[in-house]
Amino acid sequence: MRNLIRAQWSRYALSARPVVVYAVMVCASLLFSLAVAFLYTLTVEKTELRVQGDKLLHQAEQQLNQAGASLARVDAVQVADGCDLPRQLLASVVQATPHARYALKVTPEGHGCTSDMSRMDVPGAMQGGRSLQLVANADGSAVIRLAHRGDWISVIELGPEFLVGWLAQLSDDDVSARFVVGEQYLNSQGAVLPKDAEPAAGIAYAAQSTNGQYGVMLAESWGALWSRTLLYHADALLLAMVTGAVLAWALLRRRVARNSSGWEIAQGIRNKEFFTHYQPIVAAENGECVGVEVLARWRHPVQGAIRSDLFIPAAEDAGLIVPLTRYLIRRVTKELKQVALPPGFFVGINIAAEHLGMPDLVEDCKVLLAVLREKKAVLVLEVSERFPLPEHQVTHRVVQDLRQMGVKLALDDFGIGHADRNYLRRWGFDYLKVEKGYVSALGKDSFKTNILDNLLLTSQQLGVQVIVKGVETQGQQNYLTVKGFEFLQGFYFGKPMTLNHFRQWLYSGITQDRTHVPQRAAGVGKPEAASR
Ligand code: C2E
Ligand code: CA
DSSP, rough: HHHHHHHHHHHHHHHHHHHHHHHHHHHHHHHHHHHHHHHHHHHHHHHHHHHHHHHHHHHHHHHHHHHHHHHHHHHOOOSSSHEEEEEEEHHHHHHSSTEEEEEEEOOOSOOOOEETTTTOOOOOSSSSEEEEEEETTTTEEEEEEEEEEEEEEEEEEEEEEHHHHHHHHHOOEEEEEEEETTTTTETTTSSSEEESSSSOSEEEEEETTSSOOOOEEEEEEEEHHHHHHHTTTTHHHHHHHHHHHHHHHHHHHHHHSSTTTTTHHHHHHHHHEEEEEEEEEEETTTEEEEEEEEEEEEEETTTTTEOOOHHHHHHHHHOHHHHHHHHHHHHHHHHHHHOOOOOTEEEEEEOOHHTTTTHHHHHHHHHHHHHHTTTOEEEEEEETTTSSOOHHHHHHHHHHHHHTTOOEEEEEEEEOOOHHHHHHHHHHHHHHEOOOOHTTTTTTOOHHHHHHHHHHHHHHHHHHHEEOOOOSHHHHHHHHHHHOOOEEEEETTOHHHHHHHHHHHHHHTTTTTOOTTTHHHHHHHHHHHHHO
16 A cells, blocks of 8 residues: 555656646745744744733733722712812822822712812712723713722722823734723724724734733734734745755756656656567467567667666656556557457567556556457466565456456566466466576576476466567577477567567568578567667
């Protein structure tokens, strides 16, 4: 599963165009640094709001405590027969109290004296004990009223200018500062508003006075936080974008630097740099060409021909072997449409084990199969023994579906892996393609020669046919023919060649007997060298 995800991811990542890699890396880097910068700004701004809020509360407490002390002095004023003396005392309290405008004392009987002869405002609903109120006057102005209700009522009123001044200092388009009393608040314009008049959207800090009668609240909008983030961290964000671009460049460079890199393979597929060669497979008894193996070739625009033992593993590593095989199948389909093939001719295509685990393979093969069916030819999928087929239900179903469509299965590189009889039976291979090393070991390595000799018997028991690869000499051909091997493949008969060369080779061969024409077979080696 991990490998599948890795393969999918690398297929996606490696096949991306450089501009996409740059865009993704720059955006990712920018987003990451933006998130970090925003969190940093958030923390800083929260701290700032707390510091400013605490300072504001402290200042307010200092003033209002002083006013509270003055209220105690109003409490002490005696109101008896007339208001002359009380008024003087109350006026002196007002004078001595910063920001105080008015003081009032009312007896339990309802006789009241004020500091200002022209006013006699007895507050309406008042809670018992000491209280603080924000009062909005009819003219829109505000007053801070400190009151004490016992048997007597004592009141001292303060102008809000000092608070409004401080609130205004802290407020701007982005930050709002409020002095909160109960369900109301005073804003930086001096207006008294209900608490929920303008709910603060963003971050907020609220603190209560020690006596719990009032508090302050500072809030900053999300918009302000974002604009501060962009403003204060513009250079860091710019740096992040440059870093993203540098990372993308390094990534692309690493890819390019790697020989047969995944990215280059993806580019190669897009730019149709891959093409096919065909290597004949012959019947041992008469040298007749009975099949062909399709082999991938890559003509790199800068490096020229790249060996398939380099780019095939690289494509597998990069998770690009499936797209590459798909591309080759499409190409082979187009090419073979133009060729007349002998009936029963088999066309071998190398398939990665991973591809056999994908239901898409059935679709990938359909068009080629239709072309081959018209020519009465057979499609053979060659799967290497190097990578055991995954024992998944999906793989078994894919193999079953392919079989139903008439596709044959060959176990390639037979003899180097760990395939036992059970493995062969389970997957129902039709052909075993013996690894080249067994032929080159003939006459040199008796152990391998014995294995090769015994293979015919085993294959008959299993009902599979054997194709021996890597036949390079007439001696090898003679040996294998005498032993009874049916199908042979190797440079002795024909090297991998372009379609045109293969066509010439095939048609000319129909009129010739290849069994004993080593001169002709050797001559066939030229096309590949010439075409590379
Ligand atoms: P393979 O399937 O064993 O293919 C046969 C390889 O043996 C070919 O090498 C061919 O050129 C070489 N060969 C054929 N006859 C002789 C001979 O008489 N002597 C010697 N010394 N070599 C001979 P090539 O084309 O370089 O391919 C190498 C491997 O790359 C293939 O081995 C196959 O495993 C893989 N490959 C090639 N094309 C594809 C493809 O389209 N898909 C996949 N999945 N693998 C591919
Ligand atoms: Ca093969």
